[in-house]
Each structure stands twice: as C-alpha cells, then as structure tokens.
Amino acid sequence: MRSDYGMVQRLKSEGREPVSCQQGREMMQLIKACHYVECSALIGVLKHVFDEALRIAINPHINQPPHTVCGCLLL
Numbered sequence: 001m002r003s004d005y006g007m008v009q010r011l012k013s014e015g016r017e018p019v020s021c022q023q024g025r026e027m028m029q030l031i032k033a034c035h036y037v038e039c040s041a042l043i044g045v046l047k048h049v050f051d052e053a054l055r056i057a058i059n060p061h062i063n064q065p066p067h068t069v070c071g072c073l074l075l
Contacts, residue, residue: 001040 001007002018011017021038028036034056039049 001042007042 002020008018024036024038027033035052037049037052039045
C-alpha cells in the first residue's frame with residue numbers, strides 16, 4: 001500500500017498515512033510482541049499473517065528470550 005500513490009494520496013486527504021515498517025517494529029517492541037509481519041488486506045496476503053500466528057502459538061519460545069511468554073495479537 002505504501003507504494004500505491006493513489007492510496008497514499010487518499011489517506012493523506014483523510015489526514016492519515018500508511019504505517020511504516022519502522023513504526024511497526026517499534027510497536028512490536030513496545031507491546032513485547034514475538035514477531036512482526038507486514039501485510040495488506042487489499043492485495044490478499046493475510047494467509048501469511050495467520051500462518052505466522054499459528055507457528056508462534058504452537059511454539060511461543062521461538063523468538064523470545066527464556067522465561068518470556070507471548071500471546072497473539074493481530075492489529
């Protein structure tokens with residue numbers, strides 16, 4: 001979506017902007033998420049998001065230091 005000029009202009013006209021990769025990673029750290037995945041519902045690549053959520057839910061310690069457990073939060 002960030003590369004779609006028309007969409008970016010539409011968001012700007014509404015006083016909004018796409019979330020940057022950096023903003024996403026900062027939010028990941030702020031909420032102590034296990035993983036960060038970018039996607040766009042507009043182009044239909046949500047399957048990857050759910051695959052990653054399932055992978056982490058099955059083995060939550062993959063990306064976490066010892067003694068840390070994470071939940072699943074889709075924003």
